[in-house]
Amino acid sequence: MQEGDAGVRQVRDLGEQGLLQRLQKFCPADVVGDDGALLSVRQGYLLVVTSDTLVDGVHFSVGFATPGVRTTSAYDAGWRSAAANLSDLAAMGAAPLGITVGLGLPGEVPIALVEELYQGMVDCLQPFNTPIVGGDICRSPVTSLNITALGEVLPHQAIRRSTAQPGDVILVTGVHGASRAGLELLLHPEMGQELRSSDRAHLIRAHQRPRPRLDVIPRLHLLDPLPDRFTGMDSSDGLADAVLQICRASKVGAQIDRHQIPLAAGLANWLPEKALEWALYGGEDFELVLCLPSPSAQMLLNVLEGSAIVGTITAEPGVVLWGSTGQSVEQQLSLDRGFQHFG
Amino acid sequence: MQEGDAGVRQVRDLGEQGLLQRLQKFCPADVVGDDGALLSVRQGYLLVVTSDTLVDGVHFSVGFATPGVRTTSAYDAGWRSAAANLSDLAAMGAAPLGITVGLGLPGEVPIALVEELYQGMVDCLQPFNTPIVGGDICRSPVTSLNITALGEVLPHQAIRRSTAQPGDVILVTGVHGASRAGLELLLHPEMGQELRSSDRAHLIRAHQRPRPRLDVIPRLHLLDPLPDRFTGMDSSDGLADAVLQICRASKVGAQIDRHQIPLAAGLANWLPEKALEWALYGGEDFELVLCLPSPSAQMLLNVLEGSAIVGTITAEPGVVLWGSTGQSVEQQLSLDRGFQHFG
Numbered sequence: 106m107q108e109g110d111a112g113v114r115q116v117r118d119l120g121e122q123g124l125l126q127r128l129q130k131f132c133p134a135d136v137v138g139d140d141g142a143l144l145s146v147r148q149g150y151l152l153v154v155t156s157d158t159l160v161d162g163v164h165f166s167v168g169f170a171t172p173g174v175r176t177t178s179a180y181d182a183g184w185r186s187a188a189a190n191l192s193d194l195a196a197m198g199a200a201p202l203g204i205t206v207g208l209g210l211p212g213e214v215p216i217a218l219v220e221e222l223y224q225g226m227v228d229c230l231q232p233f234n235t236p237i238v239g240g241d242i243c244r245s246p247v248t249s250l251n252i253t254a255l256g257e258v259l260p261h262q263a264i265r266r267s268t269a270q271p272g273d274v275i276l277v278t279g280v281h282g283a284s285r286a287g288l289e290l291l292l293h294p295e296m297g298q299e300l301r302s303s304d305r306a307h308l309i310r311a312h313q314r315p316r317p318r319l320d321v322i323p324r325l326h327l328l329d330p331l332p333d334r335f336t337g338m339d340s341s342d343g344l345a346d347a348v349l350q351i352c353r354a355s356k357v358g359a360q361i362d363r364h365q366i367p368l369a370a371g372l373a374n375w376l377p378e379k380a381l382e383w384a385l386y387g388g389e390d391f392e393l394v395l396c397l398p399s400p401s402a403q404m405l406l407n408v409l410e411g412s413a414i415v416g417t418i419t420a421e422p423g424v425v426l427w428g429s430t431g432q433s434v435e436q437q438l439s440l441d442r443g444f445q446h447f448g
Numbered sequence: 449m450q451e452g453d454a455g456v457r458q459v460r461d462l463g464e465q466g467l468l469q470r471l472q473k474f475c476p477a478d479v480v481g482d483d484g485a486l487l488s489v490r491q492g493y494l495l496v497v498t499s500d501t502l503v504d505g506v507h508f509s510v511g512f513a514t515p516g517v518r519t520t521s522a523y524d525a526g527w528r529s530a531a532a533n534l535s536d537l538a539a540m541g542a543a544p545l546g547i548t549v550g551l552g553l554p555g556e557v558p559i560a561l562v563e564e565l566y567q568g569m570v571d572c573l574q575p576f577n578t579p580i581v582g583g584d585i586c587r588s589p590v591t592s593l594n595i596t597a598l599g600e601v602l603p604h605q606a607i608r609r610s611t612a613q614p615g616d617v618i619l620v621t622g623v624h625g626a627s628r629a630g631l632e633l634l635l636h637p638e639m640g641q642e643l644r645s646s647d648r649a650h651l652i653r654a655h656q657r658p659r660p661r662l663d664v665i666p667r668l669h670l671l672d673p674l675p676d677r678f679t680g681m682d683s684s685d686g687l688a689d690a691v692l693q694i695c696r697a698s699k700v701g702a703q704i705d706r707h708q709i710p711l712a713a714g715l716a717n718w719l720p721e722k723a724l725e726w727a728l729y730g731g732e733d734f735e736l737v738l739c740l741p742s743p744s745a746q747m748l749l750n751v752l753e754g755s756a757i758v759g760t761i762t763a764e765p766g767v768v769l770w771g772s773t774g775q776s777v778e779q780q781l782s783l784d785r786g787f788q789h790f791g
Contacts, residue, residue, distance in 0.1 A: 139609050139697075140539035140681050141498035141599070146489045154581060155484035156596060158550035160588040196483035207501035207550070207594040238497060241594075245503040251550040251584075251594035253499060256484070266482050338483050354482075 116219065117212030124219065124242055131223045132237045142238035144202050150257040155193035159186050161248035179218045181313040182250070183225025185389075189341060190254035191233060191317035192391040196339035198264035198322055199256030203238035204230065206252055209245030222250075233319055262326060264335040269355035269396040271420040273336065276402045278318050278393045279411040281344050282380050283369035285387025287312030297375060304371030311369065315391045324408055328401050337395035345385040345438045347394040348416070348424050355396075359424045361416035361438070385426075385438070459562065460555030464585055467562065474566045475580045485581035487545050493600035495545075498536035502529050504591035522561040524656040525593070526568025528732075532684060533597035534576060534660035535734040539682035541607035541665055542599030546581035547573065549595055552588030565593075576662055605669060607678040612698035612739040614763040616679065619745045621661050621736045622754040624687050625723050626712035628730025630655030640718055647714030654712065658734045667751055671744050680738035688728040688781045690737040691759070691767050698739075702767045704759035704781070728769075728781070 116124060146152050159182070177185075187204065194201050206226065210219065226237065238255075287308040290297050297305055318339070325335060336355065340347045344366065348359050363381060372380045384390075396418055397405065406412055424438040459467060489495050502525070520528070530547065537544050549569065553562065569580065581598075630651040633640050640648055661682070668678060679698065683690045687709065691702050706724055715723045727733075739761055740748065749755055767781040 140536045140607075141496040141542065141597075143540075143601070143603075143606060144495040144497060146495050148491055152487040152489050152495060152545075152598070153484040154487060154546070154548055154596075154598060156548040156550050156582055156584050156594075158552055158584045158586045158588075158592075158594060160552055160586055162589070163587050193483045197486075199484070202495075203497070205497055205499040205596055207499050207596075209501055209503055209592055239499055241499050241501045243501045243503055244506050245501075245592060246505070246590050247588060249501075249552055249588060249592055251499075251501060251596075253497075253548055253550075253594075253596035254484075255495070255497060255598075258486070260486075263486060264483075 114216045115212060116210050116214045116216060119216060121242055124216070127216065128219070128223055128242075131227050132239070142203070142205070144238060144255065146202070146257050149259060151260055151263065153194060153197045153199040153256040153258050153263075154253065155190060155197070156251065156253040157186070157190050157193070158249065158251045177313070179221035180225035183222040184229040184314050186250050186252050187226040187229040188315045188317050188391060190252045191229070191235070191319055192315075192339045192341055194254050194256040195317050195319045195322060195393060196264060196337065197256065197258060198262050198325065198335055199258040200322065201233050201235040201319065202255040202257055203236045204252050204254045206237055206240035206250070208240065208242045209247065209249040210242065211246060211248065212244060214248065229314075262335065264337045264395070266336065266338050266351050266354035268334045269336045269351050269357050269418045271357055271418050272398070273396040273418040274399050274402045274414050275348065275359060275361070275416040275418065276395045276397060276405060276412055276414050277340070277344065277367065278321050278395070278409060279390070280367045280369045281340060281390045281392065282372055282384035282387050283308050283311035284315060284389040284391075285312075285383040286369065286372055300371050300375055304369070308369055308372070312389070315389060317391055318393050321393055321409065324405065328404055332397055332401045335395070336397070337393055340390050340392045340394050341388060343386045343388040344390075344394060345424070346388070349438060351394070351396060352418075352422070352424055355418070358419040358422045359416055360419055361424065361426050363426050363428050365413055365415045367411065367413045457559045458555060459553050459557045459559060462559060467559070467585055470559065471562070471566055471585075474570050475582070485546070485548070487581060487598065489545070489600050492602060494603055494606065496537060496540045496542040496599040496601055496606075497596065498533060498540070499594065499596040500529065500533050500536070501592065501594045520656070522564035523568035526565040527572040527657050529593050529595050530569040530572040531658045531660050531734060533595045534572070534578070534662055535658075535682045535684055537597050537599040538660050538662045538665060538736060539607060539680065540599065540601060541605050541668065541678055542601040543665065544576050544578040544662065545598040545600055546579045547595050547597045549580055549583035549593070551583065551585045552590065552592040553585065554589060554591065555587060557591065572657075605678065607680045607738070609679065609681050609694050609697035611677045612679045612694050612700050612761045614700055614761050615741070616739040616761040617742050617745045617757050618691065618702060618704070618759040618761065619738045619740060619748060619755055619757050620683070620687065620710065621664050621738070621752060622733070623710045623712045624683060624733045624735065625715055625727035625730050626651050626654035627658060627732040627734075628655075628726040629712065629715055643714050643718055647712070651712055651715070655732070658732060660734055661736050664736055664752065667748065671747055675741055675744045678738070679740070680736055683733050683735045683737050684731060686729045686731040687733070687737065688767070689731070692781060694737070694739060695761075695765070695767055698761070699765075701762040701765045702759055703762055704767065704769050706769050706771050708756055708758045710754065710756045
């Protein structure tokens with residue numbers, strides 16, 4: 106790192122206009138430079154809008170101003186912010202159109218770190234051909250990042266939280282608990298020495314470079330017969346939160362089989378007690394949690410590697426965790442145990 | 449104020465979910481509550497996206513955490529933030545569809561102040577039937593507000609910065625310098641005792657409750673003949689900045705007649721030297737600065753009360769300020785004198 110070096114150019118050396126000009130290389134030239142960006146939404150499609158704010162020291166620890174406490178690189182902070190927003194679009198069944206970036210920065214942040222942050226966002230967006238279509242930079246005592254993601258979806262293909270029905274099965278598109286385990290390994294490098302190095306690297310990568318599951322959406326549309334409704338959300342705040350939110354919005358309950366929840370390789374053997382807690386409440390795995398009629402779910406299971414059916418929607422309210430092997434005591438899940446940002 | 453009163457409910461008492469639920473009364477019930485909002489863009493229209501970040505202590509002084517230094521009420525901070533974003537939509541020639549709100553908040557902020565902030569936004573949006581369609585709340589050491597505004601425009605009616613041509617006249621839709629004068633009166637209540645009380649109130653109101661000029665857009669579309677292009681932007685960073693940005697994007701120059709710039713009532717008599725500086729560089733007047741063929745500008749002048757023609761686009765580069773009465777020395781305008789956020 107170069108902080109303290111008098112030769113390092115800082116944000117305050119460029120000013121807002123200068124910095125914005127410098128960052129335009131990350132944006133398509135034809136949509137930036139005016140008071141707003143112009144985008145096309147295809148005929149018949151609805152516009153999907155989702156927004157997310159991240160603050161240094163709360164949601165990530167870039168430690169721009171105090172590099173000693175950095176646990177996330179600027180590149181990874183950018184990647185994860187973009188991934189979280191693309192995941193929200195996936196959770197709506199949408200195809201991405203673009204994102205806007207609002208950045209609050211202390212004047213002493215090195216310009217190179219801001220460019221790293223943008224590079225992380227652009228690299229996460231690139232596989233989905235999604236541009237940064239505008240944004241705003243302003244001085245702030247703390248680094249903050251607000252992303253608004255825009256997408257498009259055909260009305261009957263929108264995934265909603267409120268349309269689950271008793272008898273639907275609950276399908277998750279991949280493993281849970283990995284991101285939280287990766288964070289623990291980053292915070293406590295002395296932990297997990299018994300993990301295989303490939304498993305360890307995989308857990309850390311799950312935290313640093315999560316992949317939004319936009320790839321799932323076209324597969325939903327290929328289901329034959331096509332379900333008459335799509336229900337679901339992403340597991341950004343944990344699997345428990347996702348199921349609870351869907352049940353609340355749909356006025357139904359659910360049963361989750363704890364033994365069916367797919368865990369990252371190595372995790373269950375490493376910390377069997379923690380693994381389930383992290384899967385349910387850890388958050389940031391950015392998988393999709395879908396409620397579908399059983400035949401549709403079975404078809405999806407066959408084409409979506411890593412997916413699993415973890416439970417069933419019930420008419421009785423409440424979300425119950427149980428174990429199909431009969432060894433586990435039933436447990437009622439609750440939002441209170443989930444991540445509470447002001448807690 | 450009620451800070452320090454143990455009975456005041458603070459953000460941390462509700463948590464993120466609780467606060468979001470409480471704020472849903474400010475949002476239409478049919479578009480919130482999912483991972484993203486769903487909006488319709490009319491067929492043939494382009495989507496317009498613009499984004500703005502405001503930080504307590506930098507762009508406004510709500511002083512949520514330190515109420516002693518408050519110079520903006522939470523209501524006015526909300527109003528002004530919404531107005532700034534609607535003004536960006538007006539500057540693109542767009543009709544508004546909705547805004548998203550990303551709010552960073554310290555845990556000790558009273559909930560009542562957050563509701564005031566939202567009420568200010570909603571009241572500014574109401575005349576334009578524009579809903580808050582979503583957003584995000586998160587813990588932050590400093591209060592920050594990111595708004596992304598969405599609008600729609602027919603492709604040939606979009607107002608751009610880059611299409612000014614030599615010979616176009618420069619029309620402003622209203623007075624300049626008022627917002628900055630109002631801020632000075634708020635910061636220094638002992639100033640301006642010689643102002644008429646109605647003028648004083650008007651200046652302060654111009655700062656606290658600016659009105660985005662979305663009303664101008666339908667009038668542009670009624671011009672007969674319709675111009676083949678619409679050029680302009682808003683004067684949120686000052687009249688000088690607007691003209692300079694348009695000239696840079698269009699690769700042209702401009703002459704501005706200082707005596708033609710409309711100033712708020714009372715301002716020129718009160719502080720004649722400051723008045724021009726505030727009009728050019730003060731910012732936040734949120735008027736539109738339009739470049740049009742002379743006949744179109746004359747027509748607009750007739751239907752738009754308070755508008756004025758202040759200059760002409762030239763082929764020679766550079767923006768020159770001159771006085772039609774011959775008493776003023778010519779002066780070259782420069783972006784460096786404008787508001788620099790990291791300065």
